[in-house]
Amino acid sequence: MDFLFNREVVMFTNVSGKSSFALKARIAGVACLAIAGIQSWALMSNTNSAGIFRYSSDEEITAECKDYAWSVGRDGIYRTINPAMWFKTWCAPYSAKIRKVDMDAYSARLRETIAKVDAEEQADKPSK
Incomplete structure (x- = not known):
């Protein structure tokens, strides 16, 4: 009985640890994608403005x-x-x-x- 209880505690701890890490990884991934999107938008808009003035x-x-x-x-x-x-x-x-x-x-x-x-x-x- 003691073995089963310890095993369940270990499994519960590991599962909650993994889900916490997975949540943090998802948040970090979404943040990285958002930053990449903003940077690519800024790069495209500034390249367009440079192109406009290039032929002025x-x-x-x-x-x-x-x-x-x-x-x-x-x-x-x-x-x-x-x-x-x-x-x-x-x-x-x-x-x-x-x-x-x-x-x-x-x-x-x-x-x-x-x-x-x-x-x-x-x-x-x-x-x-």
């Missing part, structure tokens, strides 16, 4: 990439891993062009300001 004019692309290129920089674009990485990596070749255009415009404004200040200083100097 340079002006449209630079307008879309300008803020990102300025905030992160060319190196940061390549190092960034996030859901929008396809579009941002594709913008990378434009970031140097964007920076050059903006720096040229800034340099031109700076030269104009310096020329104005120099002209004002020359006008303020008394003639000898």
Whole structure:
């Protein structure tokens, strides 16, 4: 009798242990499938947006990439891993062009300001 009781306790313990593991395995499996589905959806949507901009004019692309290129920089674009990485990596070749255009415009404004200040200083100097 003692043997049968111990055997039933062992069987009950094993069954409940197995079902607990099976439940955890199912939950983990469902979670993994959900994560894989979300990642594949994000990858497809970002690939589609990159494809849309791939055939756009340079002006449209630079307008879309300008803020990102300025905030992160060319190196940061390549190092960034996030859901929008396809579009941002594709913008990378434009970031140097964007920076050059903006720096040229800034340099031109700076030269104009310096020329104005120099002209004002020359006008303020008394003639000898």
